[in-house]
């Protein structure tokens with residue numbers, strides 16, 4: 766990586782779904798702690814770009830670095846190590862419904878190689894406190910509102926101190942007020958922890974409340990935009 770603060774670097778990247786070219790000449794740099802939105806009409810390639818960054822779509826064309834990983838060299842053996850540097854948040858909350866919040870987080874620590882029970886409990890304390898959910902530690906996911914579940918998902922994303930959070934429509938299933946609350950939380954995290962946050966969203970109202978860099982997918986590529994409605 767050229768610069769120690771760079772967490773994403775794409776040079777002349779082309780992104781495909783199967784054989785179909787979705788985005789071309791993608792150039793993008795994201796630095797530590799940056800808060801960046803990814804906007805664009807439906808089907809323009811937002812999810813495809815995010816998937817490329819977390820290794821779910823292989824990089825064929827161009828140069829791509831994420832959290833010091835060369836995306837061209839990310840295969841199934843490397844993906845778990847890349848994912849440990851990333852926090853990934855989706856629209857559907859993706860908690861395991863058959864176990865408590867604490868057990869969801871313990872499971873996530875377990876599969877990422879944590880073994881010391883005391884350290885695991887301490888880490889869970891910290892991330893739940895960061896998202897204001899420590900009181901719900903023993904609750905089951907179905908006892909939580911959508912916004913509360915998404916807070917827990919964000920806590921889970923924070924467990925391994927990611928350098929980058931990738932969120933694909935994290936507020937897609939939430940009402941406007943709760944959406945604002947979730948974006949505010951992600952914004953606070955990017956400021957406090959220097960974690961970069963990259964959010965794919967249609968939620969223009971919230972963008973105006975929590976300003977950040979805006980990248981737009983359109984016409985088969987991406988561009989930086991100054992004005993959302995230009």
Ligand SMILES: Nc1ncnc2c1ncn2[C@@H]1O[C@H](COP(=O)(O)OP(=O)(O)OP(=O)(O)O)[C@@H](O)[C@H]1O
Pocket residue numbers: 782783787805806807808809810811812813814982
């Ligand atoms: N698994 C897939 N196989 C083949 N084509 C796909 C696949 N997923 C997406 N595509 C196509 O890739 C293009 C970009 O889709 P993508 O999901 O990245 O868009 P998006 O900007 O995230 O849209 P939305 O706002 O609806 O989530 C679309 O034309 C879509 O049909």
Ligand SMILES: [Mg+2]
Pocket residue numbers: 811812813933965
């Ligand atoms: Mg999408």
